Amino acid sequence: MKPIYITTTVLSTALFLSSCAEKPKENVAVEAVPKIETFEVRKEKLSTELMMPAELVGFQQVDLYAKVASFVKELKVDIGAQVKKGQLLVVLDAPETSSQLTAAESRLHSQQSVYTASNSTYNRLLETSKVEGTISSNDLEQAEARKNADFAQLQAAKASYREVQTMLGYLQIRAPFDGVVASRNVNLGAYVGPSGKGSELPLFTIQEQRKLRLSVLVPEQYAGYLSVGDEMHFTVRSVLGRTFSAKIARKSGALDTKLRSEKVEMDVSNSANILLPGMVAEVMLLLNAKDSTYVVPKSAVVTSSEGIFVVAVENNKTVRTKVQKGREFKDKIEIFGPFTAKTMLVKSASEEIKDGTELK
Incomplete structure (x- = not known):
């Protein structure tokens, strides 16, 4: 009886070890904790550039009409002529x-x-x-x-x-200032006057071209960054490879009711007559902030149906804070909101980060 007992015990032990070896090990899932990067908001003076179309016009321009019903007796100048102030342009007969x-x-x-x-x-x-x-x-x-x-x-x-x-x-019409005869719309013997067909077109158009005005309409959100005396640069398509500069001489101080933009004018010296009135220019407006503002990465600002907000951190918990966006430049953006110099924001914010999310 004793040998039989030993054999049975050995077989049972072998079967138990075999079943243990065949049972696969279970994988234990480890929950991944998302990494949230934060940064401290700071103020900067952001400088951006804005390319806008503009128009060159004569510094002075006037259309000359006949005040008295009369006929053209003599024409002293023609289109393209350089005239001096007080120079006789046309003699009328009445x-x-x-x-x-x-x-x-x-x-x-x-x-x-x-x-x-x-x-x-x-x-x-x-x-x-x-x-x-x-x-x-x-x-x-x-x-x-x-x-x-x-x-x-x-x-x-x-x-x-x-x-x-x-x-x-009034039968002798003279030039009101030094300039160029830009257009002529009459011939000898033509009837001119204050009424009728003779008044439809001006006799002459005189432009001052030694000095030009560069007029640009600046959108409302950018008008406040420009001041009288700021230097700007512009180019024209007809003069390739050359950049011109001019300083802001005047601002209208009011917004156009249709375009919601402010008219800004720059005085351009044109002594070499390279530029002509009527040319379209591309002007580079330098928008320099007058005061420091909060500047953050674009990834920190979320635009959703609920509004524009950033995710701030208070007591190690996230808090959505509504902001207003300002200018954008490359990967940075101006924001305006209730911040202090020590406010912490989430660098890569998204709508998935809810209020009260605890940071670990």
């Missing part, structure tokens, strides 16, 4: 106005004679009235009234004569 001047001059001489006579009569009566009983007071008053009335008529005649003289002066 026979009716010349006749009016002659008539006004005749009335003036006539009224001068009438006034001279009435004034002389009044003076004689005044001297005679000094002898008591020679001239009645009524006669003296009537003579004085007649003299005053004739004097008023004389002044009216002088005003009428000067008016016709002024109208005749």
